[in-house]
Amino acid sequence: MRRLSLVLLAGLLAAPALAQHDHGGARPAVGEGRGWTGAPLLLPAGARGQREAAQVKAVGIQADSLAVYAPDGPPEALRRDFPVGPEGARIASGSPKLGNYHWLVMREETPELVKVASSVWYFGNPGPSPRKLLAESRHELEIIPEPLPREHGSYRESEKWHFLVRLRGAPLAGQALNLETEFGTRTSFVTDQSGVATILFPRDFRPPRDKAGGHARQSAKFVLSTEKIENERRYLTAFNLTYGPDPERERSLAWGAGFCLAGMLAATPLLRRRLAAKAKESTDA
Amino acid sequence: MLERLFPTLSRFRLAVQLLMLVVTVYGSVFVGSYMADKISNALPALSCAYDQMNGGYCVLIPTQHILHHRIGEAMVRAQQLTLTMVLPLLMSFAVFFAFFFVLGKAFCGWICPLGTLQEVLGRVGRRFGFGLRRLSADDLGRTERVRPVKWLILLGLVFLLPLLTGLGVTPHALGNPYCDVCPARIATTLLTGNTEQFAVPIDDNVKFVLGATANFLFGFIVLAALAVRQPFCRICPLLAFNSLAQRLSPMRLVKTRHDNCGKCSICTDACPMDIPEISREEGRKAYSEDCTLCGRCAEYCPQDGTIQLKWGPFSLFSSSRAYYKARVAGELPDGSVKPLKFVRAAGKAAGTDA
Numbered sequence: 001m002r003r004l005s006l007v008l009l010a011g012l013l014a015a016p017a018l019a020q021h022d023h024g025g026a027r028p029a030v031g032e033g034r035g036w037t038g039a040p041l042l043l044p045a046g047a048r049g050q051r052e053a054a055q056v057k058a059v060g061i062q063a064d065s066l067a068v069y070a071p072d073g074p075p076e077a078l079r080r081d082f083p084v085g086p087e088g089a090r091i092a093s094g095s096p097k098l099g100n101y102h103w104l105v106m107r108e109e110t111p112e113l114v115k116v117a118s119s120v121w122y123f124g125n126p127g128p129s130p131r132k133l134l135a136e137s138r139h140e141l142e143i144i145p146e147p148l149p150r151e152h153g154s155y156r157e158s159e160k161w162h163f164l165v166r167l168r169g170a171p172l173a174g175q176a177l178n179l180e181t182e183f184g185t186r187t188s189f190v191t192d193q194s195g196v197a198t199i200l201f202p203r204d205f206r207p208p209r210d211k212a213g214g215h216a217r218q219s220a221k222f223v224l225s226t227e228k229i230e231n232e233r234r235y236l237t238a239f240n241l242t243y244g245p246d247p248e249r250e251r252s253l254a255w256g257a258g259f260c261l262a263g264m265l266a267a268t269p270l271l272r273r274r275l276a277a278k279a280k281e282s283t284d285a
Numbered sequence: 286m287l288e289r290l291f292p293t294l295s296r297f298r299l300a301v302q303l304l305m306l307v308v309t310v311y312g313s314v315f316v317g318s319y320m321a322d323k324i325s326n327a328l329p330a331l332s333c334a335y336d337q338m339n340g341g342y343c344v345l346i347p348t349q350h351i352l353h354h355r356i357g358e359a360m361v362r363a364q365q366l367t368l369t370m371v372l373p374l375l376m377s378f379a380v381f382f383a384f385f386f387v388l389g390k391a392f393c394g395w396i397c398p399l400g401t402l403q404e405v406l407g408r409v410g411r412r413f414g415f416g417l418r419r420l421s422a423d424d425l426g427r428t429e430r431v432r433p434v435k436w437l438i439l440l441g442l443v444f445l446l447p448l449l450t451g452l453g454v455t456p457h458a459l460g461n462p463y464c465d466v467c468p469a470r471i472a473t474t475l476l477t478g479n480t481e482q483f484a485v486p487i488d489d490n491v492k493f494v495l496g497a498t499a500n501f502l503f504g505f506i507v508l509a510a511l512a513v514r515q516p517f518c519r520i521c522p523l524l525a526f527n528s529l530a531q532r533l534s535p536m537r538l539v540k541t542r543h544d545n546c547g548k549c550s551i552c553t554d555a556c557p558m559d560i561p562e563i564s565r566e567e568g569r570k571a572y573s574e575d576c577t578l579c580g581r582c583a584e585y586c587p588q589d590g591t592i593q594l595k596w597g598p599f600s601l602f603s604s605s606r607a608y609y610k611a612r613v614a615g616e617l618p619d620g621s622v623k624p625l626k627f628v629r630a631a632g633k634a635a636g637t638d639a
Contacts, residue, residue, distance in 0.1 A: 150313075251484035251496075259485060259497045263504025270418050270425075270512045 037180040039225040039238040040117035042066070042104050045088045054121055056104060057088030061117045063106045066091065068121070069138070071099030072128040091121065099127035101148055105138060114140060116237040120148060137169035143177065143224050143239040146196065154219070155243035157203045162196050163239070165226055171195025175226055181243070182220040199224065205245040219244050293612055294580050294602055298394070302401040309398045310473050345443050345523060349461040353447040389536030390527050393518065394577035398476075399469040400518055403510040404557070407620060410511030417619045418512045420519070420559045428559045431519050432575065438463065439522035458491035465495035468503040468517060514557040514620070518577065528574040535597035538563075538578060540571035543591045552592060555585035555618035563592070585609060585618045 040061035044054055056066060065081040066089040072078075077094030084106075093102060101120050108115040116139045120130075134144050144164040155161055165172045177189045177197040185202040192198075205220060219242035227236040291297035308315070393400055411417070420428035442463035449455045464470055474482040483503075485496035502517070509516040518524055531537070540563065547565040556563055558575045563582045571592075583592040586604035594602040616622055 247481045248484060250486060250488040251481065252487045253480060253484040255485040255487065255493075255497065256480075256483045256500050259500035260483070260504035260507075263501035263506075264508040265504075266501070267505045267508035270509050271415050 036182050036184065036221075037223050037225075039178075039180065039223045039240070040106070040108075040115055040236070041221070041223060041238065041240045042106060042117050042119040043221070043240070053090060053092040055088050056091055056119075056121070058084060058106050058117060061106050061108045061115050063108050065089070065106075067105045067107075067138075069103040069105070069133055069136075070094055071101065071130050071133040073098040093123040093125045098123075098125055099130060099133070100125055100151065101130040101133065103130070103133055107139060112232070112234060114233065114235045116141065116235075118143065118237070118239045119241055120145075137166060139237065140168055141172075141226065141228050141235040141237040142166045143226060143237055145239070145241075155201055155222070155241065157201050157205055157243065157246040160198050160200050162198055163224060164194075164196050165191045166195060167228060172228075175228070177224055177226045179222060179224055181222045201243050203246060205249070293615075294584050295612075295616075298579060299404075301395050302404070305396040306398045306401045309396070310476050345463055345467075345526070348443055349447040349463060352444060353451040353460045387534075387536070389534035389578060390524075390531050390576055391536055391578040392527060393521075393524055394579035397518075397523070399472055399521075400515060400577065402472055403506065403515050403517060406507065406510035407514050407557070411620050411622065413511070415512045417514070417621070420513070421561070425513070428519070428561065428575070434520040435522055435525040438520060439525040442466065443522050443526075456491055458489050458495070462495060463522060465492065466498045466502060468499060468506050471499060471503045514559070515577075518558065519575070524575065524577070531572070531574070531576075532569075535595075536578065537595055538572045538576055538582070539593045539595050540567050541591055542567045543588045545588060546591070549587070551585050551587065551618050552582035555581040557581060557620075581618075584612050 038060065041059040043057050043059055045057035058066065063084060065083055068080050068082060068091050070077050070080075070093065073094050077098060080091075080094060082089040082091050091102075091104070100122050102123055104119045104121055106117045130148055134146070134148070142165070144166060146162045146164050149155060163177065165175045165177060167175075171191070172195045173191055173193045175191045175195070175197075177191060177199070179185070179187050179189065179199055179202075181202060181204060183202075183204040183206055185204045187202065189197040189199055201222070205218075221240060222243050223238050223240035225236065225238040227234060229235070291300060388396070418425055420426060420431060446455060446459045446462045450457060450460045458465075471482050474480075483500065485500060486492035506517045546567065550561075550564040553559065553561050553564040557579060558573075558577060560573045560575050560582075562573045563571050563576075578594065580594050580602055583594055583602050583604045586592045587606050587609040589605050590603050592604045593600050
């Protein structure tokens with residue numbers, strides 16, 4: 001007990017560097033978007049230190065404020081606008097029990113162009129599901145994930161996920177949806193009759209192998225974008241988040257099967273000894 | 286109708302177990318992805334968070350994460366322990382125990398998917414004639430000697446290591462060590478066709494060791510369950526966790542003294558956890574920390590009203606001689622099916638002879 005107390009005390013005094021661990025479905029990776037896409041992006045800026053707040057930077061889009069929509073809560077918490085400064089916007093969840101996923105939107109508007117950048121932030125704030133949050137139409141042209149990854153889940157290489165494209169709240173069929181990833185993949189998908197595009201995340205991961213602290217889950221940025229011209233006005237909308245590598249890259253099925261077989265071998269005597277005893281009983285009889 | 290469908294308590298329990306296996310492993314298919322996430326947050330059940338199709342959530346995961354990320358890291362930051370750090374943990378416990386207050390330890394015997402899988406394997410073992418091995422003094426050793434293991438796993442892997450990891454004492458790979466060695470994680474994900482958890486991590490030595498341990502345990506349990514009933518339940522930290530509240534729950538096992546107690550020991554033979562106390566003790570002592578409230582002891586007790594499953598003042602099932610006679614005619618206490626006897630009809634035999 002005394003030794004344990006000393007270990008605990010040592011841990012307290014050591015005050016080791018902290019890093020965050022991604023619980024959430026998916027969170028945007030920290031970094032710039034320039035170079036791999038021209039689409040507007042909402043990206044986290046700086047280190048994540050708090051669960052309740054985050055710094056988000058806009059790339060390729062300019063606006064005075066960033067709107068953060070919560071899944072639930074009082075009217076003042078359902079939509080909160082955060083001013084955008086040189087370092088981006090400091091966003092926060094309104095109050096507890098609003099729901100994990102929050103919808104982030106920035107809008108830039110000129111007579112010729114309506115540019116919308118959207119993303120989600122997982123606050124770790126259990127509450128209602130994001131179903132209602134995603135069902136509500138807020139801008140002319142929207143890209144809506146259907147569904148968002150669950151807790152402990154994320155978009156990953158080689159996986160197929162559905163995204164709905166809406167125009168003024170109605171599904172938009174036959175609409176091209178462009179996917180760009182940080183690793184240079186550029187591909188296009190088309191929505192079906194129900195306005196849903198099935199996106200196959202490319203197997204293009206080149207892990208940076210940054211193991212500092214062992215905390216950071218590897219992830220890379222992607223953006224989906226689509227555009228529509230109506231009445232000589234161009235609507236450009238993007239949704240960006242992160243995807244992870246195929247977990248099989250860092251796992252071995254062969255080792256798994258090997259250790260499983262070893263366990264089975266270890267359990268074999270439990271079966272054999274009894275069978276031998278039964279055989280002996282039969283012989284005696 | 287119900288009596289024809291479920292002629293015995295065991296048949297009814299099997300139906301509940303299979304239903305809950307589907308719900309806890311494939312729940313999101315029925316209730317939707319987001320609803321399954323909500324259920325996961327609200328309903329602690331041994332259904333792996335690594336299974337992205339499930340509709341439940343194991344309380345051991347939030348416990349480890351809260352100790353690691355909330356309490357441990359907050360203690361390092363603040364150099365002090367405040368109520369706000371402990372509150373999430375207390376909330377997790379409160380939700381968990383509220384759930385167990387209603388169900389009691391029946392969760393283990395009626396809902397747990399890993400328990401169900403082991404039981405199904407045990408039935409396969411009986412069918413294929415693998416003799417039953419018992420944790421008793423005359424076979425594999427006394428069951429009481431294994432009991433501390435589950436408490437050590439609960440304290441070490443669920444509480445201590447995640448906290449030490451949050452404090453920065455142990456590496457991040459030890460943040461949720463119990464999940465990393467848990468065979469239920471492998472079993473439930475394999476049931477959804479996902480081999481990711483079966484594959485052992487090879488990018489980190491600590492993770493490799495934990496993953497290897499999980500796969501070894503999984504392989505061991507799959508085969509051992511053919512001969513030993515509920516092999517993993519005996520060391521499961523969730524059993525230890527919920528036994529903390531077993532005296533508070535209205536759902537419980539009640540045993541009264543009978544002259545034959547300790548002599549026939551049929552109830553212990555029927556018990557999938559080989560609990561000797563059910564045969565020789567009475568009252569609180571008979572309701573052991575290992576009990577999963579499966580009710581087999583009550584089914585196989587030949588004395589009227591000696592063993593009962595009760596919820597508060599209500600008796601849900603009570604032992605009776607008549608039930609015992611009918612029950613033992615179909616299945617022996619150890620789960621073996623009684624061999625069928627083919628007897629020629631008397632008249633037909635007489636005609637043939639003539």
